[in-house]
Amino acid sequence: MGIFDKIKQGATKAADMAQQTVEVTRLNSQISTKRKEIDRCLTQMGQFVFDAYRNTDLAAAEPQIDSISQEILHLQREIISLEMKISEIKNEKHCPGCSNTVPYASKFCNGCGHRFEEHEHLQMTEPEAAPETETEQESKVCVVCRAEMESDSRFCMACGSAQGDRTKP
Numbered sequence: 001m002g003i004f005d006k007i008k009q010g011a012t013k014a015a016d017m018a019q020q021t022v023e024v025t026r027l028n029s030q031i032s033t034k035r036k037e038i039d040r041c042l043t044q045m046g047q048f049v050f051d052a053y054r055n056t057d058l059a060a061a062e063p064q065i066d067s068i069s070q071e072i073l074h075l076q077r078e079i080i081s082l083e084m085k086i087s088e089i090k091n092e093k094h095c096p097g098c099s100n101t102v103p104y105a106s107k108f109c110n111g112c113g114h115r116f117e118e119h120e121h122l123q124m125t126e127p128e129a130a131p132e133t134e135t136e137q138e139s140k141v142c143v144v145c146r147a148e149m150e151s152d153s154r155f156c157m158a159c160g161s162a163q164g165d166r167t168k169p
Contacts, residue, residue: 108160110153
């Protein structure tokens with residue numbers, strides 16, 4: 001591969017990463033807007049409850065509380081959906097056991113050892129493989145299957161076994 005091909009490939013990767021960053025920023029902005037809307041709903045709900053308390057008729061606030069609660073649940077589901085889109089773009093997923101973020105292809109969580117079932121993989125569309133990047137962080141290998149791991153992993157993402165403090169030779 002010639003130098004111009006390498007430059008072109010590097011420019012394409014940079015453009016793709018910039019587009020990814022723009023999309024993640026846009027989605028995070030939407031999440032922020034929805035969280036502010038939830039805060040507004042909670043404030044409104046609190047006002048209804050206080051007014052009902054002041055009038056010594058808490059039951060009077062129930063219809064408004066129910067309506068606002070439904071709106072909050074809807075906003076929370078939208079936030080989860082947006083967070084899943086961000087995970088797809090970043091080629092990662094979140095562990096339901098400990099909320100740790102792991103690479104999409106992981107079979108086990110490196111934080112708690114949770115095994116990702118097939119249906120958990122199918123919740124998101126299969127993202128493109130992320131380009132490999134060099135890290136300066138020290139790595140280690142799994143004591144059971146010898147898969148390369150991040151140095152702070154407590155469990156292997158390939159086989160799920162608990163790890164000691166061995167570092168890569």
